[in-house]
Amino acid sequence: MTQALQSISSSSTGYFDDDIFTRICDAITEQGYIVLPNALPLDVLNQLFSGLIDSNPHQFDQAGIGREQDFHTNEFVRTDHIQWLEAQQPFAQDYFVWIEQLRLRLNQHLFLGLFDYESMFAHYPEGAFYKRHLDAFRGSTNRRLTTVLYLNPQWTAEDGGELLLYRKRQKTAIETVLPEFGTLVVFLSEIFPHEVLPANKSRFSLTGWYRINEGLTL
Numbered sequence: 580m581t582q583a584l585q586s587i588s589s590s591s592t593g594y595f596d597d598d599i600f601t602r603i604c605d606a607i608t609e610q611g612y613i614v615l616p617n618a619l620p621l622d623v624l625n626q627l628f629s630g631l632i633d634s635n636p637h638q639f640d641q642a643g644i645g646r647e648q649d650f651h652t653n654e655f656v657r658t659d660h661i662q663w664l665e666a667q668q669p670f671a672q673d674y675f676v677w678i679e680q681l682r683l684r685l686n687q688h689l690f691l692g693l694f695d696y697e698s699m700f701a702h703y704p705e706g707a708f709y710k711r712h713l714d715a716f717r718g719s720t721n722r723r724l725t726t727v728l729y730l731n732p733q734w735t736a737e738d739g740g741e742l743l744l745y746r747k748r749q750k751t752a753i754e755t756v757l758p759e760f761g762t763l764v765v766f767l768s769e770i771f772p773h774e775v776l777p778a779n780k781s782r783f784s785l786t787g788w789y790r791i792n793e794g795l796t797l
Contacts, residue, residue, distance in 0.1 A: 599618055724767060744766065
């Protein structure tokens with residue numbers, strides 16, 4: 580993904596807000612997560628939302644659990660549907676350039692060794708959910724930092740679909756996040772279990788993971 584990003588035009592440099600990047604870096608250092616409304620420019624959000632709708636979320640694939648040989652679907656755990664994104668998709672290019680700049684800033688200030696980034700649209704139909712889980716796969720530490728960007732215009736508390744963020748071995752959530760349009764959540768993938776509560780209408784997000792190169796770890 581990083582090589583693909585290098586081929587994208589740098590015309591989006593106006594989207595780079597040093598204050599936003601600094602706030603994210605400081606929060607990850609101090610508490611391991613951040614919930615940030617309006618983190619990205621409105622035109623970038625609108626591009627993503629248009630791309631999401633054009634992709635027809637009702638034709639997304641059933642999401643599963645695990646990876647490669649361990650991959651399977653389990654509707655007792657999660658009932659959302661997904662579609663993977665690529666940096667070359669025109670509607671997503673500005674987003675991926677922004678996310679690459681954040682990766683560079685995080686590595687510069689936090690020395691996380693983030694190597695690349697993978698991302699997907701997630702569609703939660705009415706009543707869909709995802710039980711409490713960690714994003715880092717068992718026996719694998721390659722997912723280091725999770726990002727969740729919400730794409731739900733005019734979302735209200737009555738619509739439900741909240742993200743609950745926990746600390747390990749604690750039953751009470753430390754954050755309850757309403758999936759409002761433009762809200763960005765960033766957290767350490769191996770540290771914070773989380774879940775998605777059922778919503779009363781279709782719920783959309785763009786979820787991504789900064790990864791490390793496991794072959795370079797000691």
